[in-house]
Amino acid sequence: MDRKLLPFVILAFLPLITFCSKKLQLTAFEENGVYGYKDQNGKVQISPQYSLAYDFNENGVGFSFSKDGWICIDPQNKVLLHTFTFDNGPDYFSEGLARFVEGSKFGFFDASCKKVIPANYDFAFPIQEGFSLVCNGCESVSDGEHSSIHGGKYGMIDKTGKIVIPIEYDLITEVDPKSKTVQASKGNVKTEIRLP
Structure with a gap:
């Protein structure tokens, strides 16, 4: 390939790379008293099954209330962690971290629901x-x-x-x-x- 064309090829693919790297933004919706998630085109991605749900954040995770309490899920509806319930909702972030509970022990996670400090307390x-x-x-x-x-x-x-x-x-x-x-x-x- 001609080296003079390389910058133009990169610029042509840049929007595609940017689009693919963005986290999937899902929006909570309610149907018959339970909540699920739709994508930006209105297509159901996670069927209604939660008592309460918050829209996915910019990091591509959502907080939902299930029979097990407040959880953090990914776009495939995989449970990433169980958040500590504070003030009837998932724990608040303080200085970039919030608390999760695992086996009745406490640890801390970040806004991507990545466990940062293990549940040892x-x-x-x-x-x-x-x-x-x-x-x-x-x-x-x-x-x-x-x-x-x-x-x-x-x-x-x-x-x-x-x-x-x-x-x-x-x-x-x-x-x-x-x-x-x-x-x-x-x-x-x-x-x-x-x-x-």
Whole structure:
């Protein structure tokens, strides 16, 4: 092929490459009280089967409510993960990550529903200032409308999942993002710990 024509050939195929690389955008629709998904041409891609469904995001995944709770699915209706239910919906993203539950353990995922931090914790609080407070041996106790976490040992992880404070404290409070310190208690001993 003539090298002078190569740029024109590339430009001719560029729209096709761009189109093929875009994630499939599916829109939720309701039929007889259940939800499914249609493509941009109105063709049903996932038949109605969910109690509630959100449109697919720009990363090509959708959040739907099934008999197993809130899930994240791909365009082939494959379940990618089970999200933590927060405020009657899938968990909110905080600093690019949200929580998922796997075998009653908590981990974190990104906007593509890729698991970023494995589910190794009995509970994990949302990421704030680059860190999450996590606990093992703790449990969620409901007061009817709300729940609170009781018992167990607490520590902190960063956004990569690295443990920055060992999970061995009875309580971690007073996180100060300016000084990057936390107050931790073990028994009757209080300690100030610096975050990395």
